[in-house]
Amino acid sequence: MKAIISCEKLCKSYPLGQSRIDVLKGADLSVQDGEFVVIVGASGSGKSTLLHILGALDKPDSGKVFFSEEQISRYSGRKLDSYRNQNIGFVFQFYHLIEELNVMENILIPAMAGCSAIRWAAKSSSAKNRGRQLAERLGLSERLKHRPSQLSGGERQRAAIGRALINNPRVLLADEPTGNLDWHTGTEILDILKDFHKNGQTILLVTHDERIASMADRVVAIQDGAIV
Template sequence: MITLENINKTFYTSEVETRALEDINLTVEKGEFVAIMGPSGCGKSTMLNIMGLLDKPTSGWVIIDDVRADSLYDRDMARIRNQKLGFIFQSFHLIPSLNVLDNVLLPMLYRRGSSASANRKRALELIEKVGLTHRLKHFPSQLSGGQCQRVAIARALIGQPKVILADEPTGNLDSKMGAEIMDLLVQLNREGTTIVMVTHDERLAEETGRIIRLFDGKLVL
């Protein structure tokens, strides 16, 4: 599904050169649930952003579904992000002025040729799946953190992505809510969704199928 080949990422300022990732080689297979772990600042989120085509490596190649991303124009990478990848962030990134239904539908506004009625039907099914049918018309400010993350998961799934990339999806939640979100991700993986998740929580990582560890920008075997 996703392959990183000889990935290096360096951030430059006028005075400092920071090597965030060094010689990363990694393949995530279809149907896997992979956890990425490591201390703060080790490159976890940077690697996830490169996987999701939100950032470009300084050198190396990202291959998604047999397509090398470095050969694509920006509009083609945007299409892959919209059609093949789903994103879940620690801070939810919901639109405050949109209710639950409209937040879930948002990614479909950028997909050409999609049917509005079919999109709405799928959105309602996903909202039911994450247990929020009774909050359909509520706005993010009217929801708990756990409910906001459930909306974010439904939004990530609306486009039927092949891979979910989750960056600390339980990081802003208490342990009970975090466990509920993790249970939902495990269920999605059992249904066939490939998931890559950054986490600091060893207990959550142990519920996945494989743990990848980073230290100072390098994979630790």
């Protein structure tokens, strides 16, 4: 089976005062289409940096990232934008919803990204239909007109999942999606992700909570910037 997303020998460092701190030190990872993979590791181990590089939110100092066996560093700027928008969905610990927009508007953001007024007019009906379908699956049908400040933490994360999935991405990248939630609410969010996975969604999730590991097809540990 071919990998949908993978990396080889990723290295990444960041400046720290007069020196640099090495965050990734030759990380290798391969995720198959349809897998639910959990990466576990302590805070500062490099797991979030790895996820951001795989999603092209950050660039490695060295090493390669592949999507469907194509090296994404060779993509043009426009193709890289399309890769992030069409093939990757992101879920973050702190939701990153836009407070001025309601739930439905937040969910639709990736569908609207890069669209001219004419193009959006042509696709808005189908996008809104999918948004409503996602909201129903996420238990948000009665909250579509609400703004993030009117939602609970669990509802905010459900809206963020809807936003991540609106474009039918090939891969969902989840960065500590339960880290800002109590255990009961976090378990509900994980059950939602598992439900989408059962329907074929590829998921790569990073966490410091090893209790989540039992929910995955495969668990990968990262320690001191390397997969161990």
